[in-house]
Amino acid sequence: MGDWTNATPTSTTAGILRPEELAQRTTLERYAAGPGLQRWVENYWVLGWDLPPGTAHASQVLPHPACTLSVERGNPRPETQGQPVVLTGVVTRRFDVALTGQAWVLGVKFRPGGLASLTGQSARPWRDAVLPARAAVPDRVIDRLEQVGPDLAGKECVALAEDALASLVAPDHPNDDRYDRLLTVLDDMLTDRSIVQVTQLEDRHALSSRGLQRLFHHYVGVGPKWVLARYRMHDAVSALDGGWTGSLTDLAHAHGWYDQAHFIRDFTALVGVPPSQYRSRRV
Structure with missing residues:
Protein backbone atom coordinates (compact mmCIF):
# COMPACT_ATOMS: atom_id res chain seq x y z
CA MET A 1 0.00 0.00 0.00
CA SER A 167 -14.39 -0.19 12.03
CA LEU A 168 -14.73 -0.62 8.25
CA VAL A 169 -10.98 -1.20 7.93
CA ALA A 170 -10.52 -4.63 9.47
CA PRO A 171 -6.98 -6.01 9.78
CA ASP A 172 -7.77 -8.39 6.94
CA HIS A 173 -9.36 -5.72 4.72
CA PRO A 174 -8.44 -6.81 1.18
CA ASN A 175 -6.11 -4.58 -0.76
CA ASP A 176 -8.24 -3.00 -3.47
CA ASP A 177 -5.84 -2.81 -6.40
CA ARG A 178 -8.48 -1.32 -8.73
CA TYR A 179 -9.09 1.51 -6.29
CA ASP A 180 -5.35 2.14 -6.09
CA ARG A 181 -5.29 2.40 -9.87
CA LEU A 182 -8.16 4.88 -9.80
CA LEU A 183 -6.27 7.08 -7.35
CA THR A 184 -3.24 7.05 -9.61
CA VAL A 185 -5.34 8.22 -12.57
CA LEU A 186 -6.98 10.93 -10.45
CA ASP A 187 -3.60 12.13 -9.24
CA ASP A 188 -2.60 12.66 -12.86
CA MET A 189 -5.78 14.63 -13.53
CA LEU A 190 -5.08 16.93 -10.60
CA THR A 191 -1.35 17.46 -10.87
CA ASP A 192 -0.84 17.60 -14.64
CA ARG A 193 -2.93 20.44 -16.01
CA SER A 194 -1.85 19.57 -19.55
CA ILE A 195 -4.24 16.61 -19.43
CA VAL A 196 -7.44 17.85 -21.04
CA GLN A 197 -8.56 14.71 -22.92
CA VAL A 198 -9.52 11.28 -21.55
CA THR A 199 -7.50 9.62 -24.32
CA GLN A 200 -4.36 11.02 -22.70
CA LEU A 201 -5.20 9.08 -19.55
CA GLU A 202 -5.95 5.90 -21.49
CA ASP A 203 -2.55 6.05 -23.17
CA ARG A 204 -0.63 6.96 -20.04
CA HIS A 205 -2.17 4.24 -17.88
CA ALA A 206 -2.56 1.55 -20.53
CA LEU A 207 -6.33 1.38 -20.05
CA SER A 208 -8.95 0.83 -22.72
CA SER A 209 -11.77 3.33 -23.03
CA ARG A 210 -14.21 0.76 -21.69
CA GLY A 211 -11.93 -0.24 -18.84
CA LEU A 212 -11.48 3.36 -17.71
CA GLN A 213 -15.22 3.98 -17.94
CA ARG A 214 -16.02 0.92 -15.81
CA LEU A 215 -13.42 1.89 -13.21
CA PHE A 216 -14.86 5.38 -12.77
CA HIS A 217 -18.52 4.39 -12.89
CA HIS A 218 -18.06 1.77 -10.17
CA TYR A 219 -15.98 3.78 -7.73
CA VAL A 220 -16.89 7.41 -8.45
CA GLY A 221 -20.36 7.07 -9.95
CA VAL A 222 -19.62 9.14 -13.08
CA GLY A 223 -17.34 8.78 -16.08
CA PRO A 224 -13.76 10.04 -16.42
CA LYS A 225 -14.67 12.74 -18.95
CA TRP A 226 -17.07 14.31 -16.46
CA VAL A 227 -14.50 14.18 -13.65
CA LEU A 228 -11.81 15.79 -15.78
CA ALA A 229 -14.18 18.54 -16.91
CA ARG A 230 -15.26 19.24 -13.33
CA TYR A 231 -11.68 19.59 -12.10
CA ARG A 232 -10.86 22.00 -14.92
CA MET A 233 -14.01 24.02 -14.17
CA HIS A 234 -12.92 24.20 -10.52
CA ASP A 235 -9.61 25.62 -11.73
CA ALA A 236 -11.37 28.26 -13.85
CA VAL A 237 -13.75 29.33 -11.06
CA SER A 238 -10.88 29.48 -8.56
CA ALA A 239 -8.95 31.71 -10.96
CA LEU A 240 -11.90 34.12 -11.18
CA ASP A 241 -12.36 34.09 -7.40
CA GLY A 242 -8.65 34.80 -7.08
CA GLY A 243 -8.93 37.98 -9.16
CA TRP A 244 -8.14 36.80 -12.70
CA THR A 245 -7.37 39.90 -14.75
CA GLY A 246 -6.68 38.31 -18.12
CA SER A 247 -9.13 37.74 -20.93
CA LEU A 248 -11.76 35.01 -20.81
CA THR A 249 -10.21 33.57 -23.95
CA ASP A 250 -6.91 33.13 -22.13
CA LEU A 251 -8.72 31.65 -19.12
CA ALA A 252 -10.52 29.15 -21.35
CA HIS A 253 -7.33 28.08 -23.11
CA ALA A 254 -5.44 27.79 -19.83
CA HIS A 255 -7.92 25.22 -18.55
CA GLY A 256 -8.48 23.07 -21.61
CA TRP A 257 -11.20 24.76 -23.65
CA TYR A 258 -10.34 25.30 -27.29
CA ASP A 259 -12.59 28.32 -27.76
CA GLN A 260 -14.19 30.94 -25.57
CA ALA A 261 -17.74 30.22 -26.78
CA HIS A 262 -17.57 26.59 -25.64
CA PHE A 263 -16.14 27.66 -22.29
CA ILE A 264 -18.89 30.25 -21.77
CA ARG A 265 -21.60 27.67 -22.56
CA ASP A 266 -20.15 25.12 -20.12
CA PHE A 267 -19.57 27.71 -17.40
CA THR A 268 -23.07 29.18 -17.69
CA ALA A 269 -24.75 25.76 -17.72
CA LEU A 270 -23.03 24.75 -14.50
CA VAL A 271 -22.56 27.97 -12.53
CA GLY A 272 -25.78 29.64 -13.66
CA VAL A 273 -24.31 32.87 -15.01
CA PRO A 274 -21.69 33.65 -17.70
CA PRO A 275 -18.08 33.97 -16.49
CA SER A 276 -18.04 37.72 -17.20
CA GLN A 277 -21.04 38.21 -14.94
CA TYR A 278 -19.61 35.92 -12.27
CA ARG A 279 -16.37 37.88 -12.30
CA SER A 280 -18.18 41.20 -11.89
CA ARG A 281 -20.43 39.70 -9.15
CA ARG A 282 -23.56 41.11 -10.86
CA VAL A 283 -25.95 38.29 -9.97
Whole structure:
Protein backbone atom coordinates (compact mmCIF):
# COMPACT_ATOMS: atom_id res chain seq x y z
CA MET A 1 0.00 0.00 0.00
CA GLY A 2 1.31 3.40 -0.94
CA ASP A 3 1.52 6.64 0.98
CA TRP A 4 -1.82 8.31 0.27
CA THR A 5 -1.17 11.47 2.29
CA ASN A 6 -1.57 13.57 -0.87
CA ALA A 7 -3.23 11.04 -3.16
CA THR A 8 -5.89 13.43 -4.38
CA PRO A 9 -4.83 16.96 -3.47
CA THR A 10 -8.27 18.58 -3.51
CA SER A 11 -8.45 19.76 0.10
CA THR A 12 -9.18 23.37 -0.86
CA THR A 13 -12.15 25.68 -1.16
CA ALA A 14 -12.25 24.96 -4.91
CA GLY A 15 -15.86 24.43 -5.90
CA ILE A 16 -17.38 26.82 -3.36
CA LEU A 17 -18.81 29.74 -5.31
CA ARG A 18 -17.86 33.06 -3.72
CA PRO A 19 -16.09 31.51 -0.73
CA GLU A 20 -15.52 34.93 0.82
CA GLU A 21 -19.30 35.41 1.19
CA LEU A 22 -19.72 32.02 2.85
CA ALA A 23 -16.90 32.87 5.27
CA GLN A 24 -18.75 36.02 6.35
CA ARG A 25 -21.84 34.08 7.41
CA THR A 26 -20.48 30.78 8.72
CA THR A 27 -17.62 29.20 10.62
CA LEU A 28 -15.71 26.48 8.83
CA GLU A 29 -12.98 24.21 10.18
CA ARG A 30 -11.14 21.52 8.24
CA TYR A 31 -9.26 18.56 9.67
CA ALA A 32 -6.94 16.11 7.96
CA ALA A 33 -7.73 12.40 8.00
CA GLY A 34 -5.63 10.24 10.30
CA PRO A 35 -3.02 7.85 8.86
CA GLY A 36 -5.30 4.82 9.18
CA LEU A 37 -7.94 6.34 6.91
CA GLN A 38 -6.01 8.61 4.53
CA ARG A 39 -6.32 6.07 1.76
CA TRP A 40 -10.10 6.57 1.66
CA VAL A 41 -10.88 9.85 3.45
CA GLU A 42 -9.62 13.19 2.22
CA ASN A 43 -10.67 15.44 5.10
CA TYR A 44 -13.28 16.33 7.68
CA TRP A 45 -15.02 19.66 7.96
CA VAL A 46 -17.23 21.31 10.55
CA LEU A 47 -19.59 24.05 9.36
CA GLY A 48 -21.82 26.13 11.62
CA TRP A 49 -24.03 29.17 11.23
CA ASP A 50 -26.44 31.28 13.25
CA LEU A 51 -28.35 33.72 11.07
CA PRO A 52 -30.88 36.29 12.29
CA PRO A 53 -34.58 35.44 11.81
CA GLY A 54 -35.82 36.20 8.34
CA THR A 55 -32.38 36.09 6.73
CA ALA A 56 -30.85 33.39 4.55
CA HIS A 57 -27.65 32.70 2.67
CA ALA A 58 -27.71 30.79 -0.61
CA SER A 59 -24.72 28.47 -0.46
CA GLN A 60 -23.71 27.34 -3.94
CA VAL A 61 -21.12 24.65 -4.62
CA LEU A 62 -19.71 22.92 -7.68
CA PRO A 63 -19.11 19.62 -5.89
CA HIS A 64 -16.03 17.47 -6.22
CA PRO A 65 -16.35 13.98 -7.70
CA ALA A 66 -16.58 12.48 -4.23
CA CYS A 67 -19.17 11.18 -1.79
CA THR A 68 -19.80 12.82 1.56
CA LEU A 69 -21.13 11.52 4.85
CA SER A 70 -22.53 14.30 7.01
CA VAL A 71 -24.04 14.62 10.44
CA GLU A 72 -26.58 17.44 10.22
CA ARG A 73 -28.11 19.19 13.23
CA GLY A 74 -30.78 21.77 12.45
CA ASN A 75 -32.46 22.54 9.10
CA PRO A 76 -33.21 18.88 8.23
CA ARG A 77 -33.56 18.14 4.53
CA PRO A 78 -36.73 16.31 3.38
CA GLU A 79 -34.71 13.58 1.65
CA THR A 80 -33.13 12.47 4.93
CA GLN A 81 -36.41 11.29 6.53
CA GLY A 82 -35.40 12.97 9.77
CA GLN A 83 -32.20 10.96 10.13
CA PRO A 84 -29.13 13.05 11.03
CA VAL A 85 -26.46 11.03 9.19
CA VAL A 86 -26.69 11.70 5.47
CA LEU A 87 -25.00 10.26 2.40
CA THR A 88 -24.56 12.61 -0.55
CA GLY A 89 -23.32 10.98 -3.72
CA VAL A 90 -21.47 12.72 -6.51
CA VAL A 91 -23.57 15.72 -7.57
CA THR A 92 -23.39 16.44 -11.28
CA ARG A 93 -25.04 19.87 -11.10
CA ARG A 94 -24.55 22.96 -8.98
CA PHE A 95 -25.46 22.11 -5.39
CA ASP A 96 -27.59 24.81 -3.76
CA VAL A 97 -28.50 24.92 -0.08
CA ALA A 98 -30.34 27.75 1.67
CA LEU A 99 -28.72 28.38 5.06
CA THR A 100 -31.23 29.71 7.58
CA GLY A 101 -31.56 29.85 11.35
CA GLN A 102 -29.03 27.99 13.44
CA ALA A 103 -27.45 24.74 12.30
CA TRP A 104 -24.29 22.64 12.47
CA VAL A 105 -22.78 20.02 10.16
CA LEU A 106 -19.89 17.58 10.42
CA GLY A 107 -18.79 16.37 6.99
CA VAL A 108 -16.61 13.45 5.98
CA LYS A 109 -15.26 14.11 2.50
CA PHE A 110 -14.08 10.88 0.94
CA ARG A 111 -11.52 10.64 -1.78
CA PRO A 112 -13.14 9.94 -5.14
CA GLY A 113 -14.11 6.27 -4.91
CA GLY A 114 -13.20 6.06 -1.23
CA LEU A 115 -16.62 5.20 0.16
CA ALA A 116 -17.25 2.62 -2.57
CA SER A 117 -13.92 0.96 -1.78
CA LEU A 118 -14.59 0.92 1.97
CA THR A 119 -18.10 -0.49 1.68
CA GLY A 120 -17.59 -2.74 -1.35
CA GLN A 121 -20.55 -1.11 -3.09
CA SER A 122 -20.89 0.66 -6.42
CA ALA A 123 -21.16 4.46 -6.23
CA ARG A 124 -23.28 4.66 -9.36
CA PRO A 125 -26.68 4.40 -7.56
CA TRP A 126 -25.62 7.29 -5.29
CA ARG A 127 -25.09 9.74 -8.15
CA ASP A 128 -27.14 12.92 -7.60
CA ALA A 129 -28.69 11.31 -4.51
CA VAL A 130 -29.15 12.57 -0.95
CA LEU A 131 -30.31 9.77 1.32
CA PRO A 132 -30.15 8.47 4.88
CA ALA A 133 -26.67 6.96 5.22
CA ARG A 134 -28.04 3.76 6.78
CA ALA A 135 -29.07 2.74 3.28
CA ALA A 136 -25.42 2.18 2.37
CA VAL A 137 -23.27 2.25 5.52
CA PRO A 138 -23.32 -0.35 8.35
CA ASP A 139 -25.39 0.51 11.41
CA ARG A 140 -22.37 0.33 13.74
CA VAL A 141 -20.81 3.25 11.86
CA ILE A 142 -24.00 5.30 11.82
CA ASP A 143 -24.67 4.68 15.52
CA ARG A 144 -21.23 6.05 16.35
CA LEU A 145 -21.59 9.06 14.06
CA GLU A 146 -24.90 9.96 15.66
CA GLN A 147 -23.00 10.74 18.88
CA VAL A 148 -21.43 13.88 17.42
CA GLY A 149 -22.96 17.34 17.59
CA PRO A 150 -22.29 21.02 18.25
CA ASP A 151 -21.94 20.37 21.99
CA LEU A 152 -18.55 18.77 21.26
CA ALA A 153 -15.38 20.43 20.02
CA GLY A 154 -14.52 19.90 16.38
CA LYS A 155 -11.52 17.72 17.21
CA GLU A 156 -13.67 15.51 19.42
CA CYS A 157 -16.20 15.07 16.63
CA VAL A 158 -13.48 14.15 14.18
CA ALA A 159 -12.01 11.63 16.62
CA LEU A 160 -15.41 9.96 16.98
CA ALA A 161 -15.87 9.92 13.20
CA GLU A 162 -12.42 8.39 12.72
CA ASP A 163 -13.22 5.70 15.26
CA ALA A 164 -16.51 4.93 13.53
CA LEU A 165 -14.99 4.66 10.05
CA ALA A 166 -12.00 2.66 11.29
CA SER A 167 -14.39 -0.19 12.03
CA LEU A 168 -14.73 -0.62 8.25
CA VAL A 169 -10.98 -1.20 7.93
CA ALA A 170 -10.52 -4.63 9.47
CA PRO A 171 -6.98 -6.01 9.78
CA ASP A 172 -7.77 -8.39 6.94
CA HIS A 173 -9.36 -5.72 4.72
CA PRO A 174 -8.44 -6.81 1.18
CA ASN A 175 -6.11 -4.58 -0.76
CA ASP A 176 -8.24 -3.00 -3.47
CA ASP A 177 -5.84 -2.81 -6.40
CA ARG A 178 -8.48 -1.32 -8.73
CA TYR A 179 -9.09 1.51 -6.29
CA ASP A 180 -5.35 2.14 -6.09
CA ARG A 181 -5.29 2.40 -9.87
CA LEU A 182 -8.16 4.88 -9.80
CA LEU A 183 -6.27 7.08 -7.35
CA THR A 184 -3.24 7.05 -9.61
CA VAL A 185 -5.34 8.22 -12.57
CA LEU A 186 -6.98 10.93 -10.45
CA ASP A 187 -3.60 12.13 -9.24
CA ASP A 188 -2.60 12.66 -12.86
CA MET A 189 -5.78 14.63 -13.53
CA LEU A 190 -5.08 16.93 -10.60
CA THR A 191 -1.35 17.46 -10.87
CA ASP A 192 -0.84 17.60 -14.64
CA ARG A 193 -2.93 20.44 -16.01
CA SER A 194 -1.85 19.57 -19.55
CA ILE A 195 -4.24 16.61 -19.43
CA VAL A 196 -7.44 17.85 -21.04
CA GLN A 197 -8.56 14.71 -22.92
CA VAL A 198 -9.52 11.28 -21.55
CA THR A 199 -7.50 9.62 -24.32
CA GLN A 200 -4.36 11.02 -22.70
CA LEU A 201 -5.20 9.08 -19.55
CA GLU A 202 -5.95 5.90 -21.49
CA ASP A 203 -2.55 6.05 -23.17
CA ARG A 204 -0.63 6.96 -20.04
CA HIS A 205 -2.17 4.24 -17.88
CA ALA A 206 -2.56 1.55 -20.53
CA LEU A 207 -6.33 1.38 -20.05
CA SER A 208 -8.95 0.83 -22.72
CA SER A 209 -11.77 3.33 -23.03
CA ARG A 210 -14.21 0.76 -21.69
CA GLY A 211 -11.93 -0.24 -18.84
CA LEU A 212 -11.48 3.36 -17.71
CA GLN A 213 -15.22 3.98 -17.94
CA ARG A 214 -16.02 0.92 -15.81
CA LEU A 215 -13.42 1.89 -13.21
CA PHE A 216 -14.86 5.38 -12.77
CA HIS A 217 -18.52 4.39 -12.89
CA HIS A 218 -18.06 1.77 -10.17
CA TYR A 219 -15.98 3.78 -7.73
CA VAL A 220 -16.89 7.41 -8.45
CA GLY A 221 -20.36 7.07 -9.95
CA VAL A 222 -19.62 9.14 -13.08
CA GLY A 223 -17.34 8.78 -16.08
CA PRO A 224 -13.76 10.04 -16.42
CA LYS A 225 -14.67 12.74 -18.95
CA TRP A 226 -17.07 14.31 -16.46
CA VAL A 227 -14.50 14.18 -13.65
CA LEU A 228 -11.81 15.79 -15.78
CA ALA A 229 -14.18 18.54 -16.91
CA ARG A 230 -15.26 19.24 -13.33
CA TYR A 231 -11.68 19.59 -12.10
CA ARG A 232 -10.86 22.00 -14.92
CA MET A 233 -14.01 24.02 -14.17
CA HIS A 234 -12.92 24.20 -10.52
CA ASP A 235 -9.61 25.62 -11.73
CA ALA A 236 -11.37 28.26 -13.85
CA VAL A 237 -13.75 29.33 -11.06
CA SER A 238 -10.88 29.48 -8.56
CA ALA A 239 -8.95 31.71 -10.96
CA LEU A 240 -11.90 34.12 -11.18
CA ASP A 241 -12.36 34.09 -7.40
CA GLY A 242 -8.65 34.80 -7.08
CA GLY A 243 -8.93 37.98 -9.16
CA TRP A 244 -8.14 36.80 -12.70
CA THR A 245 -7.37 39.90 -14.75
CA GLY A 246 -6.68 38.31 -18.12
CA SER A 247 -9.13 37.74 -20.93
CA LEU A 248 -11.76 35.01 -20.81
CA THR A 249 -10.21 33.57 -23.95
CA ASP A 250 -6.91 33.13 -22.13
CA LEU A 251 -8.72 31.65 -19.12
CA ALA A 252 -10.52 29.15 -21.35
CA HIS A 253 -7.33 28.08 -23.11
CA ALA A 254 -5.44 27.79 -19.83
CA HIS A 255 -7.92 25.22 -18.55
CA GLY A 256 -8.48 23.07 -21.61
CA TRP A 257 -11.20 24.76 -23.65
CA TYR A 258 -10.34 25.30 -27.29
CA ASP A 259 -12.59 28.32 -27.76
CA GLN A 260 -14.19 30.94 -25.57
CA ALA A 261 -17.74 30.22 -26.78
CA HIS A 262 -17.57 26.59 -25.64
CA PHE A 263 -16.14 27.66 -22.29
CA ILE A 264 -18.89 30.25 -21.77
CA ARG A 265 -21.60 27.67 -22.56
CA ASP A 266 -20.15 25.12 -20.12
CA PHE A 267 -19.57 27.71 -17.40
CA THR A 268 -23.07 29.18 -17.69
CA ALA A 269 -24.75 25.76 -17.72
CA LEU A 270 -23.03 24.75 -14.50
CA VAL A 271 -22.56 27.97 -12.53
CA GLY A 272 -25.78 29.64 -13.66
CA VAL A 273 -24.31 32.87 -15.01
CA PRO A 274 -21.69 33.65 -17.70
CA PRO A 275 -18.08 33.97 -16.49
CA SER A 276 -18.04 37.72 -17.20
CA GLN A 277 -21.04 38.21 -14.94
CA TYR A 278 -19.61 35.92 -12.27
CA ARG A 279 -16.37 37.88 -12.30
CA SER A 280 -18.18 41.20 -11.89
CA ARG A 281 -20.43 39.70 -9.15
CA ARG A 282 -23.56 41.11 -10.86
CA VAL A 283 -25.95 38.29 -9.97
